[in-house]
Amino acid sequence: MLLIDLARTSAAVAADSARLAKIRHLAELLGRVGPDEAEIAIAYLSGELPQRQIGVGWRSLSDLPEPRQIATATLGQVDALLERIKAQTGTGSQAARRELLGQLFGAVTRQEQSFLHRLLTGELRQGALDGVMIEAIARAADVPSAEVRRALTLRGSLPAVGAAALRGGVAELKAFHLEVGRAVAPMLAQSAASVTAALEKAGAPAAVEWKLDGVRVQAHRSGDDVAVFTRTLDDITGQVPELVEAVLGLPGTDLVLDGEVLALRPDGRPEPFQVTSGRVASRTGVASLRETVPLTVFFFDALRVGGADLLDLPDQERHAALETAVPAGLITPRLVTADAEEAEAFFGDAVRRGHEGVVVKSLGTPYAAGRRGAGWIKVKPRHTLDLVVLAAEWGSGRRRGWLSNLHLGAYDPETGGFVMLGKTFKGLTDELLTWQTEQFLRIAESPADGPAGNPGDGHVVMLTPTLVVEIAFDGVQRSSRYPGGMALRFARVLRYRPDKRPEEADTVATVRAIMP
DNA sequence: TTCCGACAGTGGGGTCGCAAT
DNA sequence: ATTGCGACCCCACTATCGGAA
16 A cells, blocks of 8 residues: 555545544545555554654654655555664664655655654644544444454554454454553543542542552563553563562562552652652663662552453452552552542542542442543642733644743742743633734734744744733642743643733742742 | 533643764 | 753643434
8 A cells, every 4th residue: 555545544534524534534544455554554544653653753854855746655665664764763873864764755745745744743633543543443344443442452552453353353353352461551530620529420439549649550460570561551660670579579470450650758758750750761770769769659450460350340349359469558548438528538638648639439430441431530639820921822733823822920029020930721712712812912022923834933922921810730840941940730721810910920939839 | 402421632841861062 | 061852751621523311
């Protein structure tokens, strides 16, 4: 199959807003692809690469050669070139990779170049990724989409699962099973504004567990072999020796456990996320790092204990199995209750101890891997501040033509100026985007040449600091990027405060007081 | 007919490792 | 030694479609 076939299908998918139409386009193409190129086609059209990453991003894709007129590149040829490019990573030869990228882009037409560019930068923007592709595979292979989903959960790779479905139908999909040593797509949580609201959603009684601010881990043990995976199924076994030892210390030898790893201070309070994140990401000097920044693991779910797969069991039974396999000290603190007051108190205690919040879990739900089901609902406390809009950036995609991303500042009474604390684009409705774009253009201090086609060109519009906006955020963290040494975590817009003047905005001192 | 679950898109800060400067 | 880039850790929120109620 030719790459141009995929580029055309992608364009058709993007052109139709209806999901059913997108599914038809994708299924039609999957019906034509040969078995040896099915994985490549599925990967590309769901915005992935079979190589996963190849060390190429937006910067490597500048100064590309002129396109060809005639499309001749096959999927196999493109895949082979990407494989060679990946093979160059870590060899110190950026020049060789650029040469290969040039070969690739010089061998395809303009439409294919555009498709490849978006694929390699992870911005396919055709309104279809995994979710739509699952339906398309189900249609093309004439199997129930639930079977595709189930297989994907257990295998973690849609191209592999899709190719199996196209090849052998339901029979081959049913052959996928939980394999110790192969990561399962982790179950995700929805969120709610309060514990009471979460309890209502989950149905009482429910379990309430501490939400720890660390890195999600899935630990597999088979005999004396242990493997640890992250949320995106990356293998980090070598970076977390404490966790490996903890799992080897358990009596069971056939285990798959779900949990969170984090750095604790000697007094038991959690380190800031930045500390945990840096420790987990470090691949060098782990032996000495574990002395200075030791990691602790807390498990909250069990997918396999003693040779039995537990994914389809209700939460309560999985947790009972977890308690048989893991000592209490390694299990995330948990309370089962139907009493909202008791649950709120548990939440308050967790937050006072420095943790992120709680997760409320419905007792009856199976491990719905890879989906954000209503089985788990996270609740976190929310801070708010009134800040001043210092600048705005032109949006992209569906936000093109709107000033979208806000630069936020706190008031500094000593200088009469404002100190930038970060940016946000979240919480804005189309109506608010329209309103703020109009307002911003009136107070623009730098040339606002309209939505520049290419980012970076008149991208940021400086504003006279007059507008106050109420911002919600999860916390304040240390920052080397911003002049105040602080940045907001997960900032989002709640509403504008036309009743407030900029000098009435929250001050730098107020923000500093929130920082741990 | 209305409601609501699931998805995709639009970007945020921080950290590490590597290659180029 | 410093800087830029790619990848990945954490992520919130809105609009939209289409099946459920």
